[in-house]
Amino acid sequence: MIHVRQLTKTYSDLQKGEFVALDGINFDAMSGQIYGLLGPNGAGKTTALRILSTVLKPTSGIAMINGYDIVAEPAKVRHQIGFVSTNTAIYDRMTAWEIIRFFGLLYGMPEDKLQIRMESIFDRFQMNNIRNVLGSTMSTGMKQKVSIARAIIHDPPVLIFDEATSGLDILVAREVLKTIELLREQGKCILFSSHIMSEVRRLCDQIAIMNRGQILAKGPIEKLSDQYEQNDLEELFYDLIATHEKKREQVNALV
Amino acid sequence: MKWSNVSLIYCRELRDQLRDRRTLFTVLILPLLLYPLMGIAMLQVSQFMREHPTRIWLIGADNLPNSPSLLVDQKINPDLVDPRTRELIELDMSSEDDSRIQQLVEQFKNNQQEPISGIIDRLLRIEMKQRDVDLAVIVPQPMSSLSTDAAASETRKRILVFRNSASDKSNMAADRFNSVLSTWQQQVASTTLQKYQLDPNVLVPFSITQADVASRQNKSAALWSKVLPFIIVIWCLTGAFYPAVDLCAGEKERGTFETLLSSPALRDEIAIGKLLTVISFSIVTSLLNLISMGFTGFFVISRLGAGMVKTAGIGAPPVESIGWLLLALLPISALFSAVAMAAASFARSSKEGQYYLVPLMMISLPLMMLPMLPAAKLDLGTSLIPVSGLMLLLRGLIEGQYQETMPFVGPVCAVTLVCCWLAVRWVVKQFNSESVLFRPSERFGLATWMKHVMRERHDLPSVGHAVLCGIIILVLKFFVGMVIESPTSWGGFSKQTIIVLIATVGTPAVLMAIILTRKPFKSLRLRKCSISMLLAGFLLAFCFHPLITWITSVVIQLYPPSTDMAVMQQLMDNILSGSPGVWAIIAVIAIAPAIIEELAFRGFILSGMQSIGSNFKAIIFTSILFGVAHAVFQQTIITFFVGCVLGFIAVRTGSIFPCMAYHAVHNSVYALISRTGPALVDGPFGWLFTSSNGSHVEYRFWPAALLTGLGVLLLVWIWEYGSATSTKTVVTKPSSPWQQKFDGWIKRFMPRSEKR
Secondary structure: OEEEEEEEEEEEEOOOEEEEEEEEEEEEEOOOOEEEEEOOOOOOHHHHHHHHOOOOOOOEEEEEEOOEEOOOOHHHHHHHEEEEEOOOOOOOOOEHHHHHHHHHHHOOOOHHHHHHHHHHHHHHOOOHHHOOOEHHHOOHHHHHHHHHHHHHOOOOOEEEEEOOOOOOOHHHHHHHHHHHHHHHHOOOEEEEEEOOHHHHHHHOOEEEEEEOOEEEEEEOHHHHHHHHOOOOHHHHHHHHHHHHHHHHHHHHHHO | OOHHHHHHHHHHHHHHHHOOHHHHHHHHHHHHHHHHHHHHHHHHHHHHHHHOOEEEEEEOHHHOOOOOOOEEOOEEOOOOOOHHHHHHEEEEOOOOOOHHHHHHHHHHHHHOOOOOOHHHHHHHHHHHHHHOOOEEEEOOOOOOOHHHHHHHOOOOOOOEEEEOOOOHHHHHHHHHHHHHHHHHHHHHHHHHHHHOOOOHHHHOOOOOOOOOOOOHHHHHHHHHHHHHHHHHHHHHHHHHHHHHHHHHHHHHHHOOHHHHHOOOOOHHHHHHHHHHHHHHHHHHHHHHHHHHHHHHHHHHHHHHOHHHHHHHOOOOOOHHHHHHHHHHHHHHHHHHHHHHHHHHHHOOOHHHHHHOHHHHHHHHHHHHHHHHOOOOOOOHHHHOOOOHHHHHHHHHHHOOOHHHHHHHHHHHHHHHHHHHHHHHHHHHHHHHOHHHHOOOOOOOOHHHHHHHHHHOOEOOOOHHHHHHHHHHHHHHHHHHHHHOOOOOOHHHHHHHHHHHHHHHHHHHHHHHHHHHEOOHHHHOOOOOOOHHHHHHHHHHHHHHHHHHHHHHHHHHHHOOOOHHHHHHHHHHHHHHHOOOOHHHHHHHHHHHHHHHHHHHHHHHHHHHHHHHOOHHHHHHHHHHHHHHOOOOHHHHHHHHHHHHHHHHHHHHHOOOHHHHHHHHHHHHHHHHHHHHOOHHHHOOOOOOEEEOOOOOEEEOHHHHHHHHHHHHHHHHHHHHHHHHHHHOOOOOOOOOHHHHHHHHHHHHHOOOOOOO
């Protein structure tokens, strides 16, 4: 239930000058599916996800989340999404319970409903032992759990995970991936960005491979493997990026 | 805006800050500890100051007379000084072995040499240091029969007192000993007069009795009225700054900001919620400082004794003053909190945020110090100055001058509220700006920046270019004004005016247009315009001159010029009277500034400012810069209004030439009126001018009103012209051949960005 058409974002940068971070990308992600955005650092994944979560505004293009336009109706869009990113930390001076309650109230949840929802999430994520632990004293795994709990407190139909397992140890990362799978089973539309191929292969129903703000290839992994005659996702990824870089160099040389 | 979200964010931020030990310490604990510690230090120091003895080196004590005697038992005569001071004066009368000192005393004895020689000073300074004395006193000649000598001898006997004015101890010693000497001098005089059977009272023909009519409460209020507003303001800013940095830059650094931005809370709600937290901390910090200072002050004053309370007028602040302070606390806190928030939201990290405190303090300090000046008083002019006006109002209210201050409550409140509103809007705008919230952590380097500037050239200048050009002009004008001397003749004045204008105003603007933009002609607004618009600019200057003259008189009433300015005006009149003719004056003070200043301000700077997206804001900001570029404060205000009219013409006609026509005519009319003076009243323009006191010329009301009305009609015409040209189909006219040649030459040397 995410529809993206010709989404473009340009920044002004001292080093690079006028810099195109997203160059007219198009993709559709459906409910009950995990859509993976794959790309090297600087490919534009984070910019795309920040735009979809209404943190940034696009320079041009259209993006609809659950039928709401991200530019025209950002407030409605925010109620439809839960956003977890490597950049979205949790408050150091608040306890897990306080953090999740704060966001629940911001989402306009009534006190009684919020209480029930919080109890259920704390039970499901086995977070009752960290209810009164301050953010500053939590381990990275605990923090990530709280982040996910914070993102799903209002039970949004769309979830956006931006490199949600980056910096986590294998055990915690595995748990996060399990949670994401569980959310898919609940029928959520999940947008998941990563540069770890094994995660993407395991989780994603569809993927889009990005480089320098453009989508180079997209579709189900099997279909892409057939199309490019390459079964290994990592090799496929490498080939696509290398070919794109080469073409770009050739064009630059001509100009 | 949902206030429930604002309240949620406010409560969260407040709790967050109360759990932060650093903020708590700086904002809440420090004020509670600071004043008691300062009080302890003050008590210690005051005790030390009072108990400190004075050591005096007395050379030639044998020469002192026996009656009336200065010394008794190697100490000061108890009749000359109070017992406490007598105990504090220690005399060193050790005999002199040093031949140089002996020689020195001999010199004073024989030829009455004045004690202002470098060698003597140095010798005594070293000797005083070695002996650890604060004062050196030399009695060079025997004074055994002083009372008869004084009358008989033609040459007066002298006592030389040497002090080291660079040392406070020495100054204190000199004050103590001088009072002893003066009492002794009076005793000697009385004894002499009695000897000749004269009444000693002839020396004192009348007595002076001084009395202080101020009540103790008034005296106390006078002191507190200066101190308390300053304390409040400075702590409002400090108390606001640290939470502001933590709430904005700190959150960005910790990565929690993005979480909040993706939540349903709107940016405005986040900004207001955070601002309310900062205001709360600012108010609490100020209050705690006041309370802590009050308690400490009370105890210190009670320890220092009642004497200090009586003499220095230090007592507890009047109760009403606290009430006034509490009332003023909210607007001051709101203003400083918003300014601190806006500055802090721009910072990428807490560390960067801390760097902004000093510049913020430096900008605010003059506004805070102004009301502390003894000459500063609340009038319409000062009441319109942000912060200063409010502090002066507070001062007046604490001193109990209700009648004097009441007329200015309105202006002060209006200015403060407008400033608060602007500052809050600034904060909200910062929170809505992606470039501020997600400022990339670029490493700034001059070379990188220059490369960026050259590569990213646009057709027209940017806001940054416009501001930079304005700052360069201001800085150049300041330094050139400091370096060059004021001319005294017409020749010097005319050359200097034109050279300074070209060097400080014209050159930066033209060079920046060539280097930083792709279309220098368009940037400088050097576009053809219709004759009608040129004529409109020309006529508008005549029509609006009475209005500008009226604004000038209002400004001068609000902020009367100093005597220095009157002297400068006189000097200027003298210079102008030495000119070869009216044409020369018009060329130098009207046409040259019209061309050069218009190129810079309505040309480059206004073109850049227009990229803000609002012509109104662009005109206002350009006019502020135009005003500030005129060094005299009164002139700054007047030129701001002139700048607004010029900006309007420039934006609507799209050409610089009508502006130049307006500017040249405006300056010419001003010069001609001041040169011709009251003679105008009798000339062909008698219907327009009148002279109330025979020297000052002013416009007659109705003709002036008529001219202003005509001016408004002209403005409407210019507005209509602008609308008509902007709705026409835009057809890019081919540039003239020489213009194309120039652009081609520029292109060859300046590479273009291919993306544009």
